[in-house]
Amino acid sequence: MGSMTADGSGPAAEHQLNRGNGRTFAALVLAAAIPVLLLSGWVATLMAQQQRDLDRSAAVASATRVAERVASDIASQVTVLEAEAASSTLDRPDLTDFYAEAERLRQAHPRWETVELAGPDGTQIVNLLRTLDEELGPTADRMSFDAVVRTRSPAIGGIGPVGPISGKRLVALRVPVLRDGELRYVLSVRLATNAVSSILRDAGAPEGWVGTIVDANGNTIARTRAEAEELGHPANSALQAAIRRAPQGFYTGPTPEGSNVEVVYRTLEDTGGWSVHFGMPVATLNAPVSRSYLVLAGGSVLSIGLALVLVGLVGRDMAQRRAGEQARFHLALRSSEEQGAVAAEAAELGTLRWDTVRGRVSGSGRTAHLLGWKAVAPEGRDSETDADEALEAVRVEDRMRLAEAVRRSIADGAPLDVEFRIVQQGTEPRWVRVAGRVPKLHKDKPVGLIYGVVSDIEPRKRAEAERLDLLRRLGEAQENEQRRIARELHDQVGQTVTGLSLGLKSLERLLAGGASDEADRHVQWLQTLAGEIGRDIHRAAVDLRPTALDDLGLREALATLLSTWSRRHGIRADLEFVGEAARVPAPIETAAYRIVQEALTNVLKHARASTVSVSVEHRADEMRVVVEDDGVGFDAEAVPGPPTDDSPAKPQLGLSGIRERLSLLNGTLALETSPGVGTTLFVDIPVPYPA
Amino acid sequence: MDRIRVALADDHPIVLAGIRSLLTADPGIELVGEATSGTDALPMIHSAGPDVAVVDVSMPGLNGLELTERVSGECPSTRVLVLTVHEDAAYVRPLLEAGARGYLLKRSAADDLLRAVHAVAAGGIYLDPSIASHALDSSTTTGRADADGGGEALSPRETETLRLIAQGFSNKEIARRIDVSVKSVETYKARAAEKLGLKTRAEIIRYAAARGWLDAFTLR
Numbered sequence: 001m002g003s004m005t006a007d008g009s010g011p012a013a014e015h016q017l018n019r020g021n022g023r024t025f026a027a028l029v030l031a032a033a034i035p036v037l038l039l040s041g042w043v044a045t046l047m048a049q050q051q052r053d054l055d056r057s058a059a060v061a062s063a064t065r066v067a068e069r070v071a072s073d074i075a076s077q078v079t080v081l082e083a084e085a086a087s088s089t090l091d092r093p094d095l096t097d098f099y100a101e102a103e104r105l106r107q108a109h110p111r112w113e114t115v116e117l118a119g120p121d122g123t124q125i126v127n128l129l130r131t132l133d134e135e136l137g138p139t140a141d142r143m144s145f146d147a148v149v150r151t152r153s154p155a156i157g158g159i160g161p162v163g164p165i166s167g168k169r170l171v172a173l174r175v176p177v178l179r180d181g182e183l184r185y186v187l188s189v190r191l192a193t194n195a196v197s198s199i200l201r202d203a204g205a206p207e208g209w210v211g212t213i214v215d216a217n218g219n220t221i222a223r224t225r226a227e228a229e230e231l232g233h234p235a236n237s238a239l240q241a242a243i244r245r246a247p248q249g250f251y252t253g254p255t256p257e258g259s260n261v262e263v264v265y266r267t268l269e270d271t272g273g274w275s276v277h278f279g280m281p282v283a284t285l286n287a288p289v290s291r292s293y294l295v296l297a298g299g300s301v302l303s304i305g306l307a308l309v310l311v312g313l314v315g316r317d318m319a320q321r322r323a324g325e326q327a328r329f330h331l332a333l334r335s336s337e338e339q340g341a342v343a344a345e346a347a348e349l350g351t352l353r354w355d356t357v358r359g360r361v362s363g364s365g366r367t368a369h370l371l372g373w374k375a376v377a378p379e380g381r382d383s384e385t386d387a388d389e390a391l392e393a394v395r396v397e398d399r400m401r402l403a404e405a406v407r408r409s410i411a412d413g414a415p416l417d418v419e420f421r422i423v424q425q426g427t428e429p430r431w432v433r434v435a436g437r438v439p440k441l442h443k444d445k446p447v448g449l450i451y452g453v454v455s456d457i458e459p460r461k462r463a464e465a466e467r468l469d470l471l472r473r474l475g476e477a478q479e480n481e482q483r484r485i486a487r488e489l490h491d492q493v494g495q496t497v498t499g500l501s502l503g504l505k506s507l508e509r510l511l512a513g514g515a516s517d518e519a520d521r522h523v524q525w526l527q528t529l530a531g532e533i534g535r536d537i538h539r540a541a542v543d544l545r546p547t548a549l550d551d552l553g554l555r556e557a558l559a560t561l562l563s564t565w566s567r568r569h570g571i572r573a574d575l576e577f578v579g580e581a582a583r584v585p586a587p588i589e590t591a592a593y594r595i596v597q598e599a600l601t602n603v604l605k606h607a608r609a610s611t612v613s614v615s616v617e618h619r620a621d622e623m624r625v626v627v628e629d630d631g632v633g634f635d636a637e638a639v640p641g642p643p644t645d646d647s648p649a650k651p652q653l654g655l656s657g658i659r660e661r662l663s664l665l666n667g668t669l670a671l672e673t674s675p676g677v678g679t680t681l682f683v684d685i686p687v688p689y690p691a
Numbered sequence: 692m693d694r695i696r697v698a699l700a701d702d703h704p705i706v707l708a709g710i711r712s713l714l715t716a717d718p719g720i721e722l723v724g725e726a727t728s729g730t731d732a733l734p735m736i737h738s739a740g741p742d743v744a745v746v747d748v749s750m751p752g753l754n755g756l757e758l759t760e761r762v763s764g765e766c767p768s769t770r771v772l773v774l775t776v777h778e779d780a781a782y783v784r785p786l787l788e789a790g791a792r793g794y795l796l797k798r799s800a801a802d803d804l805l806r807a808v809h810a811v812a813a814g815g816i817y818l819d820p821s822i823a824s825h826a827l828d829s830s831t832t833t834g835r836a837d838a839d840g841g842g843e844a845l846s847p848r849e850t851e852t853l854r855l856i857a858q859g860f861s862n863k864e865i866a867r868r869i870d871v872s873v874k875s876v877e878t879y880k881a882r883a884a885e886k887l888g889l890k891t892r893a894e895i896i897r898y899a900a901a902r903g904w905l906d907a908f909t910l911r
Contacts, residue, residue, distance in 0.1 A: 614893065
C-alpha cells in the first residue's frame with residue numbers, strides 16, 4: 001500500500017526533486033561566487049594601490065630628474081656667463097667689444113633675453129636691449145644683485161620685477177666680474193620668460209602631472225600648464241610652507257588644477273633656492289584606488305546579497321526537505337494506520353482504547369457495536385463513552401472479571417485477554433473478547449492506558465457450547481446405554497443363568513438316584529460352567545456400569561470399585577469420605593466415579609504404585625476428589641512431549657479423558673507429582689445447590 | 692412344625708422355577724406361597740405367614756429393600772432371606788439393617804440355598820461367603836482409623852500441613868496458605884507422616900477426623 005501511494009505521487013515528487021537539485025546547485029554556485037568576488041575586489045584594490053605608489057614614485061623620479069636637468073642647464077649657462085665675465089673686453093674695459101661679444105653670445109643662446117652689465121652700485125652699464133650710449137638706470141631684481149655683490153660668486157635670481165628696459169619679468173643669472181680681487185661689474189643674463197618653462201618641458205614631466213618651478217621667494221618661474229597666468233605670481237602657502245620645512249618631500253595643497261593636489265617637490269642645487277614641484281590632484285591620483293574601493297564595496301555588497309540569497313535558498317531547501325520528510329513520515333504513519341485498520345476490519349475486529357485515568361473508553365464503530373454502546377459515532381469516526389457506562393453493558397456476572405482484568409493488566413503490564421458477555425435489550429447476550437495491552441511507548445511510566453482489539457466470539461462460543469452439549473449428550477447416552485446393558489445382563493441374562501444353575505442342581509439331585517458317574521460328572525461340569533458364566537456376566541455388568549452407583553450412591557460404588565480393584569491388581573487401595581454424605585446429582589456422581597476409574601487405570605499403567613489413596617470431599621459448593629499414589633511419579637516440568645514411548649512419564653494421555661469429563665461440568669484438574677514421590681490428582685467439580 | 696414353611700418372591704420366572712424345584716426336592720421344606728413382584732409378595736406373605744421368605748432384591752413394584760423392611764416390621768415371625776445378583780458388600784448393610792437375616796448371591800443359590808434357608812429358619816444369620824470376605828476386606832482397610840502413632844510430637848507447621856492435607860488441599864495450595872515453598876510442604880508432610888506412621892492421604896484424613904480437625908470444616 002505504501003508503494004502504491006509513492007507511485008501515485010511519482011511525477012510530482014520527481015519534479016520536486018529536480019527543483020531541489022537546481023536549488024542545491026545554485027546554492028553551491030553562490031557559495032563559490034562569494035569568495036571569488038571578495039578576492040577579486042581585494043586584488044583590484046591591491047593593484048590600484050600599487051599603481052598609485054608606482055605613479056608617485058615615478059613623479060618623485062621625474063622631479064629629481066627635472067631638478068637635475070634644470071640645475072645642470074642653469075649651471076652650464078652660469079659657466080658660459082663666468083667665461084664671459086673673464087673676457088678681456090672687460091679688463092680695460094672696452095665696452096664696445098664687450099657689447100659685440102655679448103651680442104654674439106646672446107645669438108648663440110636663444111633663451112637669453114638679454115645680457116646686462118652693471119656696476120657694483122647697481123647701475124646698468126650695458127644692456128643688449130639698448131645701445132651703448134643710452135642711459136640705462138638701475139638694474140631690476142636687486143636681491144640677486146646684492147647677493148652677488150655680497151658673496152662675489154654667481155647668483156641666480158628669482159623672477160624679478162618688471163624690468164624698466166625689457167618691460168618683462170625676467171629671471172637673472174648673475175656672475176661677478178672680478179679684477180685684481182675687486183668687484184668691477186656684475187654680469188647678468190636675463191632669461192626669457194618662457195626659457196625656464198621650456199627647460200622644464202624639455203626635462204619631461206611624467207604624464208598627468210603638472211610641473212612647476214618656484215624661486216626662492218616662492219614665485220612661480222615656470223609651469224607646464226597655464227604658464228601665462230601663473231608666471232611671477234607667488235605660489236600657494238602650502239608650497240611655501242613645505243619648502244621652508246624641507247628641501248624635498250610631499251605636500252598636499254590647492255593649485256589652479258584643484259583644491260586638493262598631491263605634490264612631490266625637490267629643491268634645486270646652486271639655483272638660489274629654486275624648487276621643482278610635480279602635482280597631481282589627489283582625486284586623479286587616487287581614482288583607480290577609489291574605483292577599486294568601489295569595486296570592492298560593490299563586490300562586498302553583492303556578496304552579502306548573494307549570501308542572503310544563499311541563506312534563503314538553503315533555508316528554503318531545508319524547510320522543503322523537512323516538509324518532505326514530514327510528509328513522508330505522515331504518509332508512512334497513515335499507511336501503517338491504514339494497514340492496521342484494514343487488518344482489523346478484515347478480521348472484523350474493533351479497536352479499543354481504554355483510558356483508566358480519565359475513565360473513558362473509545363473505539364471504532366465496530367467496537368461500539370460489539371460492546372453495545374448507546375452513542376455510536378458516524379461512520380469512520382471513533383466513538384467514545386464513559387468506562388462505567390461501557391461496563392454497564394457487560395453482563396453482571398462478568399463485570400467484576402472484566403474490571404479486574406483491566407486493573408491487573410494496567411498494574412502488571414501483562415497482556416489483557418478477557419472474554420465476557422454483552423447484554424443488549426431485546427437480544428440474547430453476546431460473547432465478545434477484548435485482547436490488548438498497555439502501549440509499549442509508555443512502558444517506563446504508568447499511563448493507565450490500554451490499547452486493544454474487540455472481537456466477536458459469539459459464534460465460537462456457540463459452537464463450543466454446542467460441542468460441549470453434544471459431548472454431554474453423547475456421554476449421557478453412552479452412560480445410559482451402559483446402564484441399560486448392565487441392567488439387562490443382571491436382570492435378564494444373569495437371572496436366566498441363575499435359573500440354569502438352579503435347574504442343573506435339580507437335575508443333579510434327580511440323577512443322584514441311580515445314574516452313572518458319567519452323567520454326574522457332566523452335570524457338575526455344566527454347573528461349574530454356569531457359575532463361571534454368572535460371574536463373568538456380573539463382572540461385565542459392573543464394569544459397564546455399577547448398579548451400586550445408581551442404587552446406593554458414589555460412596556458405596558467407589559468402595560466396591562476400590563476393593564474389587566485392589567483385590568484384582570494387588571495394590572492396596574484406601575478410600576475416605578469427608579463431609580456430608582448427601583447424594584449429588586447423578587451426572588456428577590457418574591463423572592466422579594469414572595474419573596476415579598480412569599485415575600486407577602493410569603496408576604496401573606504408569607505409576608508402579610503399591611498404595612492408592614482416594615479421598616472424596618463434599619464441600620459446600622464443590623466436590624473435591626483426590627487420587628494419590630506412591631508410585632514413581634514423573635517430572636511435571638519435563639512432561640508434555642509427543643507420546644512416542646511408553647515410559648512412565650506419560651500419564652497425560654490418561655488425563656485427557658478426565659479433562660474431557662471435567663470440561664462438561666466446568667470442573668478443574670490439578671496434578672502434583674515429582675519423581676519418586678508419586679502422583680496426586682486433584683479434581684474439583686462444582687456442585688450446584690440442590691433446588 | 693418340623694417342616695420349614697417357605698414363601699418365594701422373584702420376578703424372574705426361570706429363577707422362580709429353579710428355586711421351586713430345588714426347595715420342593717427337600718423334604719424338610721414346605722413351599723407355602725409364590726409371588727412374581729414385590730407388590731404381590733407382601734399380601735402373599737401376610738396370608739401365608741411363612742417361616743422364611745426368600746426375596747429377590749431387584750423386583751418391580753416394591754423392591755427387595757422395602758419389602759424386607761415391611762415384612763420384618765409387619766410379620767415378625769417371618770425371617771427374610773435376601774437373594775440377589777449384587778455382589779457389592781455395600782448392598783448388604785442396608786438390607787441387614789432393614790431386618791434381613793440372610794444374604795445369598797444368586798450364583799451360589801444352587802449350592803447354598805437349602806443351607807441358607809435352614810440356617811435362617813434355625814434363627815441364625817446367613818451371609819454369602821464371598822460377601823463375608825468383602826466385608827472383612829473393608830473392615831481391614833478402615834481399621835486404622837485410630838492410628839495414634841504415639842511417636843514424636845508434631846511441629847506446628849507439620850500439624851498445620853497435615854490438617855490442610857486432610858482438608859483436601861494440594862501441596863501448592865498449602866504452600867500458598869502457610870506461605871512456604873511447595874518443597875517445604877512436601878517435607879512437612881513426609882516428616883509428619885513418618886512420625887505418625889501414616890502412609891496415605893486417606894489415613895491422614897482418618898487421623899484428622901479422629902482428632903476432630905475436620906469438624907469445623909465439615910460444618911462449613
